Amino acid sequence: MSVHDFWTPFALEPFISALIIGLSLASIWLVAALGLTIIYGTMGVINMAHGEFIMLGAYITWVLQYFLGFPWLLCLPISFVIVAFIGWLVERGLIRHLYDRPLDTLLATWGVSLVFIQSIRLIFGGEPQYIDTPEFLSNVVQIGFLNIPSMRIFIFGMALVLVGLTWALLYKSNFGIQVRSVMQNPQMAASFVINSSRVYGLTFAYGAGLAGISGSMFSGLKTIFPDMGLGYVVEAFLVVVTGGGELFGSLATAGIMGEMFSVFSYFTNDTFARFVLFVLIVIFLRFRPQGIFTPSMARR
Amino acid sequence: MHKTNLYHDKRAQWAVYAIFFGVLALLPVWMGDDPFTLNQYARYGVFGILALSVSLVWGFGGILSLGQGIAFGMAAYGMAATMQMQYQDPVNDPIPSFMLTNELTALPTVWEPFWNTSVGLILSMGIPVLFFTIFGILIFQARLAGAFVAIMTLAMLGAWYNMAYDMQPFTAGFNGISPPSAFKAFGVEVDPYSSMIYWVSLGVLAALTVSTKLLLQSKFGTIIQAIRDDAERARFLGYNVAFYQVVVFALGGLIAALGGMVWVIIVQYVSPTALEIFFSITIVIWAAVGGRMSLFGAIFGAIFINAAQSYVGDEFQATWFIILGTIFIVVVRFLPKGLAGLFEYAISFVPNPLPAPRTSVNSDIAK
């Protein structure tokens, strides 16, 4: 292996393109991590089945389009609702019994993910599937020397919209006040007649729903297959934990990770970029375990 | 003098170990020379070793490591390199075939030490332990715990997995290394289809279990369990918590590394799949199902699940993973201490027939 094989020399235009791609990657990771941020940030639950919620969202989109002929854009809210409901069931049936054992939720949800993957494989088979996206999302936007697929612009926009909605929900709505009070002190919240069990259930459902909607979006860009969730869940976790379980922490982390990954893989290759990124995250967590923004030491 | 649950009686525990390993030791006599069974049971022994490492680190040390595969995989690569170099000839054929087809014209420096079997064995064991020590210092000096450790070990595992298949000239990439001949050491060839391999695997498992058990019954064991239950309090009592955690973490790495070495002797193959995230979490599942708070339970869990997969897994075909997932959900939800916890509960109804031990303190700490 010579240096030349390993190292791509710098050139301005593709480097700028790489920065744009970094934004696109960041938005994908952000969308994947958003639901997890809510679930981990508010409930401290490590949901290993998050990737499978994404996968379910993608399959729901595929079923709606392939068998019922729904337009793609309409599938997004529907898969939000269905996956949120599935998430709610998982919370009621399993997660809420494990709140005092956070590490056990990690293992239990891993079991859930096994069941989901294999059930989907049994029902729809293991073959990869695809969906048709609307015409206006299948072309390329040209700005100077930059060529950006409109699908990626759409996902980028949707990422910002979802962050905005989640922010409004958490910080501007009555429900958000309840969530944050339960998060800070469940006993105190209970004395203000906040039903923390209900709040947890709805929060988890919302987080799962976000995963569902991200699955719908990814179905337009990537391949749909039963194992697809595994490809998102580890990155999503790194975004969430590095971001400290905070909404804007995740936003910033996804941005930085996306850019770093894109730049590294521009100069070297995907695999090596991944290695560097993972190691950097481990080192970062060593020095700032509380995450990127949170000032205080929040250990679990 | 109160009588404790027989489950917590140390004498009963040692008796169970003696019977368990005694029966296992007699198995080859009973089943004769069936090479398939010997080979398969030797594999189960390695799974038991891995579950043992999880039990020590997680069940007793309170550290959920999803990265046991790092030690397993590193040691497996070390062992594969050692076995590959045993096959190579220093004069006529000094470079493994896969390297020659990857643009290497000389043996890489990192492979040189593996010419010597003893050095190879020491490196296979030593490098994972060294890595776990450094990684442990990194984590535990920062007083990280719980989910952070789980996620950091997961990320580190992912990093090594990527490295193992990207560094194709050194690791043969995704295809993996398959040393063509059996492992030879000190004049003995360890045939992976003989009672020898069964003995190696069972011997390592038994020795590690007994050592771990003795360690847990020592003062050190009491301290790490105190740290597991409340790290802050242990720190106030003046214990260097990070030190103890690093030692437990590194010992867990050592156990998993020995598992990796025995594994490669059995299967003569290593590939990046040893470093897969799925596999490392599966190890934790075995220990959790059997009971992470019990060394014996964890080992039993590993053997039980794998034997079930070998013998009834094919019957269930596609539903096997659903069954596995469901078992797992049920165990975590209802039996946090695993099957061992169920047994502990059941046996509490049986009066302890043994006379009370002379010193009954601590008996429920050193489980």
Next chain:
Amino acid sequence: MRVSRRNFVKGAAVGAAGVAAAFPQLYIKDHGQAWGAKPWIYKDGNVKVGLLWSQTGNLSVVENDSTQVSLFAIDKLNAEGGIAGKQIEPVVVDAKSDIKVYSEKMTQLILRDRVATVHGSYTSASRRAVMPIIMKWNHLYYYPTCYEGRECMQNIINTGPLANQHSYDLVPYMVKNFGPKVYLVGSNYIWPKESNKNVKVWLERAGGEVVGEDYVPLGGSEFSPVFNKIRQQEPDWIMSTVVGDSDIALHRQFLQEGFKSDKMPIAALTTGEIETAAMGHEAGAGHFLSAPYFQDLKNPTNEWFVDAYLSSQYGGGGVTHYNMEETYLGILIWKKGVERALEEAGGDWEAITPRMIRDVSGNWNGQGPVGLSDEESPEGKVWIDPDNFNIWLKPKIGQCGSNGQFTIVKEAPEHVGPDPFAIYPERGVCKADGLHKPDGTIQKDVL
């Protein structure tokens, strides 16, 4: 109980030594040889054959079809009278897409079920995981997938194209029709890298040049960094050795990035009918594939094969693609090998060993190697190379139409021979008894 360090060490040592000393088996040589002397095929039993593929897990997408087509082939042979009157009995196991299970099931097939031969594997990793077991028991493995070559083993017969055959015709064709500049994209493992080394050799002959080369992780689905570099380099065509799910993502994102298959087509080695169905016909249309077999091949044998398979109980998958056809060839070729072995053994079934089946499949008694005629093989006449036991075949180039099926645009005029060390002449030549090195020595089991 306080345990001092000394007691601790002593206890551990005594425990281990006690366990070891009590049992003499540890020192007694294993009786494996006597055990191995039992016959593989019994006079009054069936001929057992192992099928080692994954019925579950992510590899099952491809490997389930391999099992089905093998069962189909075995049914066909049994209906025609089996092998010299003996029925073939398949032993199907499920490797669960797990390398550890491949290795365990292989020992089970050989040692427990005592099959005469094993057919199996789709990935090189699983092949290499089982090879030490095969070699140890001097058994026989049929591997029906395209692979990188550069191995010279005495217990394996391969019925898929090697790296040196696969792109042999494709590269000159693409250079002639689209231009000299090519960008190589592959999954990050050995087969794509090895294939691309061969591609570079053919490119040099055809007067083409490589303008870029990139490998993405297996299973990776993010190709925008790659397309960024492709846009910068402006190649005339793309050579893809991306496999599996990633391949689908590559073709989908090719469209989304605004590239057109008539301007800059992708020439692939594995994008077959299954993949084009999974990526959508729109994404597959216009691209090229080099393979020895296409479902749409127009010849009577293939028409029979497609009809018979799809209408049989095994044809639920709805397609026959190159990998399935190569698997089918493997079973047919194996049957011929067993017939020869029976003759070699003087009609004594119990004298046949797996290794004997392999050896007589080469140049035996001056009859030449075993092969299949145009009437037997859907892809046309093929035969086993008597030296390296890979297969002689005619690579064909197909262009994917808007229906997901391929139109043959070129068929190699002559058969192309397999050469596992084609681009490593300094390593030597692979013969039936091992790798003949330039210094005159012969090395067995090079893997």
